[in-house]
Amino acid sequence: MTAYSRTARAWFGVFVAVVFGAGVATGLLLHHYLEPPLAADTPPRFFVAPPGARLTTLMADELELTPEQQQQLASILAARRQKLGELRQTLRLHFEREATGVGAEIAHILTPAQRRRFDALQSEMRSRFLFREPRPPERPGL
Numbered sequence: 001m002t003a004y005s006r007t008a009r010a011w012f013g014v015f016v017a018v019v020f021g022a023g024v025a026t027g028l029l030l031h032h033y034l035e036p037p038l039a040a041d042t043p044p045r046f047f048v049a050p051p052g053a054r055l056t057t058l059m060a061d062e063l064e065l066t067p068e069q070q071q072q073l074a075s076i077l078a079a080r081r082q083k084l085g086e087l088r089q090t091l092r093l094h095f096e097r098e099a100t101g102v103g104a105e106i107a108h109i110l111t112p113a114q115r116r117r118f119d120a121l122q123s124e125m126r127s128r129f130l131f132r133e134p135r136p137p138e139r140p141g142l
Contacts, residue, residue: 004109008105056070056073056077059073103122
């Protein structure tokens with residue numbers, strides 16, 4: 001193994017760890033702030049409130065918001081939710097572009113047999129972890 005390939009592997013490992021860590025941190029923060037978890041003693045519900053509705057209800061109750069304030073809060077959250085969705089899509093496209101570039105660089109240093117195994121490995125990883133369309137949220141109680 002050459003020094004270049006060891007360096008490339010190390011950088012690829014760092015890249016994957018940073019992207020994974022950033023994704024986990026972002027997901028945890030957004031989940032924590034946008035939709036607080038239900039209490040353990042909450043019975044299962046057959047209707048799942050739309051995204052942000054629990055936050056709106058919680059804030060309306062805790063802050064004793066007027067109906068007008070509740071409506072303004074709902075519109076603020078809806079606008080931000082749309083922007084976050086756009087940002088998530090943009091980040092996804094950037095990640096896909098970078099991951100594809102890294103894969104091409106790695107493939108360039110491999111022998112034909114290694115490249116075939118690498119392509120199979122990449123395909124498996126994509127189908128299992130990466131580039132999947134987000135799943136709809138699970139609906140508790142159903």
